[in-house]
Amino acid sequence: MRNPLTGSVGVCVLLVVALAATAMSTGCQPVARSNVTYAPSRLPRLVDLGATACVPCKVMAGVLEDLKRDYPGRLQIEFINVNEQPDVAKPFDVQLIPTQIFISASGKELYRHTGVYSEKDIVAKWKDLGVDLAAPAAAGRK
Numbered sequence: 770m771r772n773p774l775t776g777s778v779g780v781c782v783l784l785v786v787a788l789a790a791t792a793m794s795t796g797c798q799p800v801a802r803s804n805v806t807y808a809p810s811r812l813p814r815l816v817d818l819g820a821t822a823c824v825p826c827k828v829m830a831g832v833l834e835d836l837k838r839d840y841p842g843r844l845q846i847e848f849i850n851v852n853e854q855p856d857v858a859k860p861f862d863v864q865l866i867p868t869q870i871f872i873s874a875s876g877k878e879l880y881r882h883t884g885v886y887s888e889k890d891i892v893a894k895w896k897d898l899g900v901d902l903a904a905p906a907a908a909g910r911k
Contacts, residue, residue, distance in 0.1 A: 805878045806875075806876045806877055806878070807860075807872050807876045807877075807878065808876055809874060809875050809876040810845055810872075810874055810876070811845075811874065812842075812843065812844055812845045812874055813843075813844055813845070813871070813872065813873055813874050813895065813900045814844075814845040814846075814847060814871075814872040814873075814874075815833075815836070815844060815845070815846050815847070815869060815870070815871060815872075815891065816847045816848075816849060816861065816869070816870040816872060817829055817833055817846070817847070817848050817849070817867055817868070817869050817870075818848075818849045818851055818858055818861055818863045818866055818867065818868045818869075818870070819848065819849075819850065819851065819866045819867035819868075820850055820851055820852045820866055821850060821852075821853075822852075823866055823867065825866075825867055825884065825885050826866055826867045828885045829867045829869070829885055829886070830848070832885075832886065832887065832888050832891070833846050833848060835888050836888055836891065839888070840892075840902050843902050844895075844902055849861070851863065851866055865883045866883075867883070867884065867885065868881060868882065868883045869881065869882045869883075869886050869891070871894065871895065871898060873898075873900070879898045880894060880898060882894070
């Protein structure tokens with residue numbers, strides 16, 4: 770009989786449980802790695818790292834689709850499957866999935882969040898970071 774915890778879904782469940790335990794025991798939230806810079810892009814970038822078999826990641830997939838639909842030309846959205854693209858995911862140094870990384874157009878990591886994050890909260894976080902997605906793309910640069 771196959772162990773249900775050896776597959777992607779089991780690993781994701783374990784990661785979510787580990788995240789909850791860590792947050793409860795330390796009160797810590799993932800923070801941006803301030804010394805990390807990625808390639809600049811024309812737009813601010815939201816990178817979501819997850820897996821297709823992870824239930825919270827599937828929820829985030831819907832949020833990402835909504836963001837793509839609601840903010841075209843103002844935000845670059847990227848999904849990286851940590852199981853299928855481990856070499857692409859490695860530089861982001863993600864310990865738990867799903868993780869969203871907010872990157873300025875200049876390539877500076879501004880913030881990271883682990884877990885499911887609503888579209889409303891993502892847009893509010895961008896605004897807190899100085900990027901107004903309601904503004905035309907050129908005004909949203911940072």
